Amino acid sequence: MTTPMRTVRIIALTAVSVLIALALVARLGVWDAMFPSPPPSYGAVMVKPFTLVDQRGQKVTEHDMLGRPAVVFFGFTYCPEVCPTTLADITSWIGELGPEANRLGFYFVTVDPGRDTPEELNKYLSSFDPRIRGLTGTAADIDAVAKAFGIYYKRIEIEGGGYTMDHTSSILLLDASGRFAGTITYQEAKDVAVAKLKRLAEQGAPAA
Amino acid sequence: MKFGFGLVLTLVALIGASGVLFARDYSAPGVKVANPWTRATPAGATTAVAYLKITNTGSTPLRLVGGSTPVAQRVEIHSMSMEGGVMRMRPVPGLDIAPGATVELKAGGLHLMLIGLNRQLTQQEQVPLTLIFAGGRQLAIELHVEGMGGGMGSHGEP
Structure with a gap:
């Protein structure tokens, strides 16, 4: 008892x-x-006011990102493994989603704006689905966006010249209001990733 | 269930077949290298990674200190770690391989980093690379270039 x-x-x-x-x-x-930076919680507003520039030299602000769910990945073009692999994965998921992919915005935000100019991003992203928008800007602007998204990144000098970047490798999923809606981790199984994106696209659909 | 098992068998067969078709082993006295590969690179990319398995077939310690390739300015050995979703890469000065031991450089872990690429690597081509060991020993190999996607876990034993 x-x-x-x-x-x-x-x-x-x-x-x-x-x-x-x-x-x-x-x-x-x-x-x-x-979690080197505080973990985001579901529903937390991630998209704060920002001004960046895309790979075609066009200005991009938070207003462009809001209005439909977004898939956001932070990386850099000097990155040899995680970034090209993830961008290739996103490209294959977009192919799998078909027309549904157009209900989502796809973004690759550089954590290395010093080297990743719009021209560099444009060349690099030509190897992937053209719907992936590459974003760069001043170091301060990138820093503010990374902080708002809870992304950790750090420049690491390499002996003998050059540097590399440590960075959060997860893909962030945001709803149409810019609120945190989940992540896709590096090397997540394709069917799981596509299912998450489908769910995200449905969430963002206008109420019937 | 039956279908699932069949699928697994097919995958195993495919992985086996791809190993037979593409993977080449290279050996010199005291050293063997199995299945060296890299990935196709995006346009304008300045770095690439290479993976392989090195076995010390001799009776004295073997130390890999680097490499060289006509497609890049330099070749370094790097480690990669993934903790809490954060990817970190660090140069490693050398890799010691004891007699009889095998060290695997693989996706998500130790790898060769090709820095300062002078051209894009395209799927299915072969890229020459020379491994350099302590004491000045060298071994010429060719990296098989695989697709841009895929990585950890998508490559079986050759």
């Missing part, structure tokens, strides 16, 4: 255990390692 006293004790014990677990996670830095 569970007496009220016992129930109270169980609740108290559970609360203490949870607190100890949380303290351990914080102390071990597990959370920091998992």
